[in-house]
Amino acid sequence: MDETSRASQAAHHAPPQGFIRNYIFSLDHKIIGKQYYGLALLAVLTGMVLSWLMRIHLVWPNSPVPGLKWLAHTSAPNGVITPEYYLSLMTMHGTLMVFFVLTNAPFAAFGNYFLPIQIGAEDMAFPRFNMMSFWMTFLAFCVLMAALFVGDGPPISGWTAYPPLSAVGAVAGPGQGTGQTLWGLSIAIFCIASLLGSLNFISTTLDLRARGMTLMRMPLSTWAWFITACIALLAFAVLLPACGLLILDRLAGTSFFVPANLVVSDQIQPHSGGSPLLWQHLFWFFGHPEVYIAIVPAMGIVSHILINAMRRPMLSHKVIIYSLMSLGFLSYMVWGHHMFVSGMNPLSSLMFSFPTLVITIPSTILTLIWIGSLYGCKLRITSASLFALGFVSLFVSGGVSGFFLAQPSIDVLLHATYFVVGHFHLVMGVAAIFGVFAATYFWFPKMFGRMMNERLGKIHFWLTFVGAYLIFMPFHYLGMAGNVRRYSAFVNDYLQPLLPVHRFITIAALATGAAQIIFLYNLIHSRFRGEPAPQNPWEATSLEWTVPSPPPWDNFAGKIPVVYHDPYQYGVKGATGDYVMQDSPQKIPTVPEEGRR
Amino acid sequence: MGGSHVVGAHAGHALEESPYRIPSKKLVMWLFIMSDAVTFAALLFAYGYLRNATPGWPRPFHFSPTVINAMIMTFVLVTSGFTMLIAMRAANLGNKAGALRWTFITAVAGIIFALLHIREWIGLIGEGLRLFQNPWGSGLFGAAFFTITGLHLSHVVGGVIALAVVAIGYQRGRYDAGHIEIWGLYWHFVDIVWMFVVPFVYLLNIAH
């Protein structure tokens, strides 16, 4: 090995000195990954509390929520949530969850921490970009949080911020003044942060792979992060100008998204000539790829973990990679299925319906590979593998309703109902979160050098798994019964017979949310009091398990590994057990595929 | 599954070869250009969408001064692309003085372009063109015009600053020919965007 090139590798940034360089403005991808994880944790807890408030309001619309009057004294006088504040909560819940949790946790947090280690690199290709990327995300988070407390509260136009409501300003309702402007600003900043992150992920994956780590030898999780970065590179590029135009509409008086002669709150708006549908096109052109930005990393992580628990490779490594790639391509072809009821050209609806149905093919192939590979294996039951199985289950349950919603004739009836809410919460929201849970239980020992409590982890899994189904399955029933979404309460109207279902969901949501305390306790307690983790507690094969737990600041202590094997050499006779590490020079007897299965 | 020897690893390299065999920084510049191209395209699509949907779209531009000005600006920018190319070439061949000289000329051309652009804006504002209204018809015209040309202008200004920084750093030995090259790529990209802005934003809106 060329000594000088290795030296220059190791010298790309010096060991961090001092607390601030070490833990705050750190260039180390591992610290940045943890920072993303912490931010996502903060965002998910906030978002969860907001969803509790919404659920409470739906069922007990007139009862005060203790403590809320201090937090939002204009929006929730005496702690009673106003209908507008309900919409604010929904907006903030959606924005926090989609951008700061589902994008940050599976992709930015775990990707940052493990992508370089899994390919045998000492850091990301551009550590400074990496640091900027996190701190811009943090800034975006602060700007969004500021919306909770400025003026008359957070915006009410949903995480999709449809104009004209979002574009005409304070006249459209509480929170549509400063709050909505801050929303646009926050998302624009997030787009730039995401761009920096994507550049880093792609160039690192292509350029910094250790010797022998060919593309096809990369673990599936690395592949998923790489593909996600490619999707994010071009998707956020469309949201950025869209947010710019929205902010111009709000602050500079332009009319990109506001039609002429629009009357809002009994006042004719001074805007003229724009098209609200244009925003929907631009937003969903980003929005659908965003769904895959959330779910593809979880798919990769879950595959990675399941293989480890099954002790044998997936039925096909390559088909998984190609399926993930085709999901990436198809995600750009289907955005119109979010707009079937928007007044879009019905012909376009058909054009969008077809690729939407096609996208079920790679999804189904993935599911079949997971299930087919699981068939007949001796699965090691751990918290991580349970959550990975839970992911598969939720992905199927949430995905099946997608077959229905992909067809305009059915979607027109269901789109504005809880059916869609149930669909995307299961397939994109909770499924991706299960991926994050699985990743947390799996990689925590590596990240913090201590084991998590398996017993608590399993209790956490069963409560969360059952809870997720209890919350979101009834949503489908509500939707088919005609329960429209975004209504703040069902007092004295035709939806009252459905109230018991809502009450059930609210109680399930509160209980499932409370069950997360187990997870938080486990996380914090294990961080300080957990059993010290060995280097390779799961007997896994990929490179992150060849380094100490936690890894030194340059990952491989100056000794860049050489890779000899495909990532998942399980079920073969190795020196230490039924597996061979990727960097082990040991020869593997070529056993026919049958013998391995 | 199950190869037992190193495939694709080359002796003397600690790392696996990149499939594209280009330096990391250049790759990142290309990726940024892709992303930025989509950003500009989204704006141009939005403009086209609104233009299609608006009956009686204003066509206020006359041969003099706007079209003549656009011609000069196009000439300046395309020429700056050529001078940038000479600078990139000189840097790659190790001709430091030549690279500095031509980068400097390129930056000056960029400044001329920006000044011409600002002069044009001031003229149009004098005629009553605003972001939200204008004397000729739909207020969307000014919104689209200023947004698209404004974003392009900010890219030109950013490019001039970047070229200046890189040239100074190159002179002091902080940056190498690779840096001149990637900022050259960026400069050409700004040039390419202009090739689409001119016909769609200017030439389709000429008064007949």
Next chain:
Amino acid sequence: MNTAGHNRDEMSKDLSGSVAKNFVIYVCMLIIAGLQFVVAYQHIDSSQMFLRMFLLAIVEAGLAVMFFMHMGAERRNFFVTVAIGLVFVLSMMNMIWSDSFRLLRFQVLK
């Protein structure tokens, strides 16, 4: 300055070719840009004019990418990756047009 992947950053060989060849490209680009201005004053309807200008712009941009940005001298797979990614995403965006024409047809208020 970070130099991760330093061995990737060794000075690249010159990809741009001779100045004379590039001067010819430069003149071609000026001619194409000039043609756009000529098209602008042809007496044809807007869609025809748009089409001609668009094609000219594509050719001009193609020259710039292939020669000024040296895409022609990079490895072919890089060109294919960038082209497929961009062309695919940009062509998908064209799905928005039908709605913009419908807006025109449905216009009731001036």
